[in-house]
Amino acid sequence: MHIPFDQLKAEFKRVLLKLNFTHERADFCAQIFAENSRDGVYTHGLNRFPAFVQHIKNGLINIDAQPTLINNLGAIEQWDGNLAPGILNASFCMDRAITLAEQNGIGCVAIKNTNHWMHGGTYGWQAADAGFIGICITNSIANMVPWGGSTNALGNNPLIIALPRADGHVVLDMAISQYSKGKVLQYQSFEDELPFVGGYDGDGNLTKDPNAIIESKRLLPIGLWKGSALSMVLDMLVSALSLGKTVKQITDQGNESSASQVFIAIKPFNA
Amino acid sequence: MHIPFDQLKAEFKRVLLKLNFTHERADFCAQIFAENSRDGVYTHGLNRFPAFVQHIKNGLINIDAQPTLINNLGAIEQWDGNLAPGILNASFCMDRAITLAEQNGIGCVAIKNTNHWMHGGTYGWQAADAGFIGICITNSIANMVPWGGSTNALGNNPLIIALPRADGHVVLDMAISQYSKGKVLQYQSFEDELPFVGGYDGDGNLTKDPNAIIESKRLLPIGLWKGSALSMVLDMLVSALSLGKTVKQITDQGNESSASQVFIAIKPFNA
Numbered sequence: 001m002h003i004p005f006d007q008l009k010a011e012f013k014r015v016l017l018k019l020n021f022t023h024e025r026a027d028f029c030a031q032i033f034a035e036n037s038r039d040g041v042y043t044h045g046l047n048r049f050p051a052f053v054q055h056i057k058n059g060l061i062n063i064d065a066q067p068t069l070i071n072n073l074g075a076i077e078q079w080d081g082n083l084a085p086g087i088l089n090a091s092f093c094m095d096r097a098i099t100l101a102e103q104n105g106i107g108c109v110a111i112k113n114t115n116h117w118m119h120g121g122t123y124g125w126q127a128a129d130a131g132f133i134g135i136c137i138t139n140s141i142a143n144m145v146p147w148g149g150s151t152n153a154l155g156n157n158p159l160i161i162a163l164p165r166a167d168g169h170v171v172l173d174m175a176i177s178q179y180s181k182g183k184v185l186q187y188q189s190f191e192d193e194l195p196f197v198g199g200y201d202g203d204g205n206l207t208k209d210p211n212a213i214i215e216s217k218r219l220l221p222i223g224l225w226k227g228s229a230l231s232m233v234l235d236m237l238v239s240a241l242s243l244g245k246t247v248k249q250i251t252d253q254g255n256e257s258s259a260s261q262v263f264i265a266i267k268p269f270n271a
Numbered sequence: 272m273h274i275p276f277d278q279l280k281a282e283f284k285r286v287l288l289k290l291n292f293t294h295e296r297a298d299f300c301a302q303i304f305a306e307n308s309r310d311g312v313y314t315h316g317l318n319r320f321p322a323f324v325q326h327i328k329n330g331l332i333n334i335d336a337q338p339t340l341i342n343n344l345g346a347i348e349q350w351d352g353n354l355a356p357g358i359l360n361a362s363f364c365m366d367r368a369i370t371l372a373e374q375n376g377i378g379c380v381a382i383k384n385t386n387h388w389m390h391g392g393t394y395g396w397q398a399a400d401a402g403f404i405g406i407c408i409t410n411s412i413a414n415m416v417p418w419g420g421s422t423n424a425l426g427n428n429p430l431i432i433a434l435p436r437a438d439g440h441v442v443l444d445m446a447i448s449q450y451s452k453g454k455v456l457q458y459q460s461f462e463d464e465l466p467f468v469g470g471y472d473g474d475g476n477l478t479k480d481p482n483a484i485i486e487s488k489r490l491l492p493i494g495l496w497k498g499s500a501l502s503m504v505l506d507m508l509v510s511a512l513s514l515g516k517t518v519k520q521i522t523d524q525g526n527e528s529s530a531s532q533v534f535i536a537i538k539p540f541n542a
Contacts, residue, residue: 106377230432
């Protein structure tokens, strides 16, 4: 079944307006959700939209909130996301990072109390479209077992690195798990096995079975001990820079809200 | 066999002085090589010293060269390393990044035409000791096969992320290969198998045999396709920011010299 882009976006927007979004904010969020589906990132497009709506209904997302500035040290700023929709906060932060990079060559914005940014690549493209190198990092709820451990303590903390190119940008957008949670859910919905081991079953054995991984909630880090360490350090980096919640604090509250994120924009010397 | 730190350092210094290093530069390099051995990073301490000496004798390292400033955009600078010893250039660059971060909250220094920095963690510790978050990236000669490929085209491009802590810094220092080349050489010298697959043999099969991996020169990226992509993007990042050589250009010249590196220092808001 194929649905035209405009029809998909209009339907997202209709739902968001019914949830009392302003026209401008509904239009922006609907555009991003529709683009994510259009670009093949189904896991953070239509497939994710119901969870986004549920978070709004549960009060985990404040649809009218705006980020507020806490600290500015020149080329780096700290913001409070006030639990606004993650898409809006992330887009705002990368815009600020680009402005700081225009003034200083490099700009860094850290934000606490924000929400899931959906497709992280969106903000990498945003930087690259403006002619800047972009780096974005977020933490998440615990969904990986530290190497040698048996209980979830690490987030898969996606990392985005984007490079502007006249002939088409290069954008890396990867979770630190071998498969993102959304990708495992996608294999599960198609009743397919993963091509490679992607997590642990309830007995702690590595498995390709998406059902077992979704049930155990234990994704496998890339590079075994290496991804385990990288995930921990990325969490420390975003929570230290934003003075926001760590993976443990997000996990302890029982739902994936009030994440910590960092956005860096760098002006290339040959631009 | 145990050798006292001072004796090891003095011996390194004696050799470097004989190679016509100044006393100051010989002392600094000897200190770092001795510390790398003392801290258990044998692969970049005593074990690596003969290769360092050989590079000097081959003219790949210019022992008296100083880095020169090419561009300053405020909080970001581009330098030419002029093929000086990698240890001296890297330490200088992180010092500059810290100075820029003191002034702007964040500082970024990109350097081209530099040499192997030995133990990358050194420059992460340097940032953390000064109270700054440190991020360092280098490219390398091609030693990994891109996912799905059959010939070496990727460097293992180490990544360092350091976080200052009153109770002891946290420093991640990892190559993007499952095992660094130095670590595979170490297993080879002990005639041990790797605990997990770490590269390909000559027939393209994954193997735990260090001899086969050293012979094929094909390390396995962490996370299979993910490390493959991360390595490529890190190479693009350091070469684009420094306007220096890429992994391909380093590889084509036939020896691991004139690498591209990036050093970032960030001032924590709660410092």
